[in-house]
Amino acid sequence: MMARRLFARPARIAAIAPYLWMALFFLLPFAFVVKISLSQTAIAQPPYVPVIAIAEGGWAGFKxxxxxxxxxxxxxxxxxxxxxxxxxxSLTVAAIATAIMLLIGYPIAYGMARLPARWQPVAMVLVIVPFWTSFLIRIYAWINILQHDGLLNKTLMALRIVREPVTWLSTDTAMYIGIVYSYLPFMILPLYASLAKLDIGLLEAAADLGCSRLKAFWLVTVPISLPGVGAGVLLCFIPIVGEFVIPDLLAGSDRLMIGQTLWLEFFTNKDWPVASATAVVLLAVLLIPLLVYQRLQQRQLGTD
Amino acid sequence: MDAESPKPEAMPVAATADAPLLRISSLTKRFAGYVAVDNLSLDIHAGEFFALLGPSGCGKTTLLRMIAGFETPDSGEILLNGDNIVNALPHQRPFNMMFQNYALFPHLTVEGNIAFGLKRLGMHASDVKDVVAQMLALVQLEGLGKRRPDQLSGGQRQRVALARSLALRPKILLLDEPMAALDKKLRESTQRELLELQRKLNMTFIIVTHDQDEAMTVADRIGVMDHGRLEQVAPPRQLYEAPRSRWVAEFVGDVNVFEGKMTGEEQGRVMVETRDAGTIIVPKPQGADDGKTLCVAIRPEKIKVSQRGPVNDLGGSAAINRLAGVVADVGYLGNATVYSVKLDAGAMLRASVSNTTRLDADSYQIGQRVVAWFVPADCMVLEQ
Structure with missing residues (x-):
């Protein structure tokens, strides 16, 4: 009976598929991580105890x-x-970098949305084009640009803005450059999507009702683009909190982001349980902004 | 083109005030490749309900948008009580616009939308609340103030847009095809309400529409536009019964037009020998000379259809036009029946007969010989 209904409605299978995917590739591995985070490190293979092996110990062993x-x-x-x-x-770096990206990304997205319709796809491709090169290669390219005799210092010196080469590498500045550069498209695209939908008629209505252009921007454009802002901020903030590669390659080693600490625990200290606990807490920390965002959206849908 | 109507006795009282509230003078707007508004002049008087009527692309919306300040004219002046406001920005003009798609702010509630302009005035919050409540009552939307635009029906949205544009008590309310999105029944009732509202508030309304019934229903005066020019500005009745040109006659309502030459004159009437409808007797037009080419226009509802024509001694029957022909098509519309009569002289003539009784004995079949007749006074003589 059940099988017949399933076959009669392929839509049901399609609806289950994402949950199956989540269960298989997120929930199950995460359950392993949670379990390891509750274990103790040991010099063994795998490097923690206890190991749950139902096949060997049975129910008593499991207990x-x-x-x-x-x-x-x-x-x-x-x-x-x-x-x-x-x-x-991690949270500070993510917050600062996200704020910088919002400041840079909003005008870019706004400009894109105001382009003539036939130029908008071109602008979109230009935003996406960097993805055609591997992320890691692009970060190495930045090392090249930012190093002592790199392109940036040469240019600054040629323009006589500085006399001596500036130390960029292994500083927070370099890290922020790398992060902003890498994540900016994730900020621009949702912003662009929400700004492109904005009806110019609404701005005319605002002008008609007594708004200057700037006022109309604040009172109409910005509130209507807020869902895009929320999406862009989350899309950037969350991965940056867990970012490992960029701070490792571009920032100094005196202060570590949580991703680097986790890496240290896992690979250098071989302390899987502590590394797992770090990951579990990180996930909990990241869930908070997500839930806040969802609350905000619900409130926007409500009566406000 | 002179914008003033030629017969002032038909003008409504409100429009006879001395100085116009709004004077549009030699206004021109060109867009790439064409002239949207062409050296147009027009006076709007306080308390008037004025309609700009025309086919799409005639420039009526561009004209409205120039009045609102969304478009800058290439030349000409817009005078409000004598002051040129052509360089004023939209938010500096004491006009409000009701947009065709309503342009309601989706992120604000109904109240938020209506209060939007009031808040920009720096009005005290409690006063804003009062005005919003008044406006909601005015458009009969009490109780819906907390809804968002996407939770309203099309008709309700239209009312919110109206309330929002009225809240600031503009000197002139500009309405851009305000009922285009409503269905026929709702449109008709809304037109009546709009008219009542305008009378009640004693405000000046300018409406842009391509719907002549709408213009006729609501407007004190109608300006008919074509190719960026005003073809005629007149009260509805005059526009319909005394169109200035063939184009206006054909654009407003249905009309039969026959071209011909003047051949003779008697007792203030002239004979026009038409190309394909025989000789038609019409009232003598001003400055008419023998041999001049004219257009004779007659509205279908002014034409009677019968089997033998009118009884002979019916009030100076000699002057009645009788055109014999064969019924070629019958269009039953419920309230009226439109007969297409193929005249013996060659032309096709449309006559609209009111169905005044439920079981009408006097209906004609296709192929039946009939006489279409009408009195000279019902004919309009137009320049080509």
């Missing part, structure tokens, strides 16, 4: 393994301020 799990790793994350500082640095 014994569960009893060994503890929250010790999470206590460590709170007690040792290396981790707290890393989280804070």
């Amino acid at each position: 014994a393994a569960l009893a060994q799990l503890s929250l010790d790793n999470f206590r460590l994350l709170i007690s040792d301020n290396i981790y707290v500082l890393s989280y804070l640095r």
Whole structure:
């Protein structure tokens, strides 16, 4: 009966597919990570205990393994301020970089949306074009540009803006350049999508009702583009919090982002349980802005 | 083209005030490749309901948008109480526009939309609230103030747009095809409400429309536009019964037009020998000379159709025009029946007969011989 209904309605399968995908490639692995985060590190293969092996220990073994799990790793994350500082640095870097991108991305998206219709797809391709080159290669290119005798210093010196080469590499500036450069399209595209939908008639209506251009921008364009702002901010903020490559290659090594700390725990210290706990907390931290965003959207749909 | 109507006795009281509220003088607007508004002059008087009527692309919307300030004219002046406002920005003009697609702010509630302009005036919050409540009552939308535009029906949205544009008490309310998106029944009731509202508030309205019924229903005066020029400005009745040109006669309502030459004159009437409808007797036009080419225009509802024509001694029957022919087509419209009569002289003539009784015995079949007749006074003589 059930099977017949499923076959009669292929739409049902299609509806289940994303959940299946999420279960298989997100929930299940995440369950492993959560389990490891509750384990203790050990010199073994795999490098933690207990190992749950239902095939060997059966139900009793499973129960014994569960009893060994503890929250010790999470206590460590709170007690040792290396981790707290890393989280804070990640959030700060992500917030600053996202704010910079919003400031740069909004005018670009606005300009794109105001282009004649036939030029808009061209502008869109120009925004996307960098993706055709590997992200890693583009970051290495930035190392080249920012190094002591790189393109940036040569240009600045040729223009007589500086006399001595400036140290760019291994600074936060370099890291912000790399992050903003890499993530900017993720900010521009949702902003563009919401600004392109804006009816020019609404701006005329605002002008008709007594708004100067600037006022009309603040009172009509900005509020209507807020969903785009929200999407762009989330699309940038969340991955930047967990960013590892850019700070590792461009920033100094004195202050680490949480992604770097996690990498250290996992690969250098071989402490899988602590690395897993770090990842679990990171996910929890990232869920907060998501939930806030959803709340805001719901409120916008409501009566305001 | 002179914008003033030639017969002032038909003008409404409101339009006879001395100085016009708005004077448009030699206004021209060119867009790439064509002239949208061509050296146009027009006076609008306080308290008037004025309609700009014309086919799409005639420049009526461009004219309205220049009045609102969304388009800058290439030359000419727009005078409000004598002051040239041609360089004023839209938000500096004491006009408000009701947009064709309503242009309601989707991120604001109905109240927020109506309050938008009031807040820009720096009005106190409690006063804003009062005016918004008044406006909601005016357009009968009480209780819907907290809704968003996407939670309203088309008719409700239209009312919100109206309330929003009226809230600021503009010197002139500009309406750009305000009922284009409504269905016929709703459009008719809305037209009546709009007219009542205009009378009640004693405001000046300028409406742009391509719907002549709408213009006739609401307007004190109608300006008919074509190719960026005003073809005629007149009250509805005059526009219909005394069109200035063949184009206006054909654009406003239905009309039969026959071209011909003047051949004789008697008792203030002239004979016009038409090309394909025989000789037609018409009232003598001004400055008419023998041999001049004229157009005789007659509205279908002014023509009677019968089997033998009128009884002979019916009030100076000698002057009645009788055109014999064969019924070629019958169009039943419910309230009227439109007969297409193929005249013996060659032309096709349309006559609209009111169906005044439910079971009408006097209906004619295709192929039946009939006489179409009408009195000279019902004929309009137009320049080509």
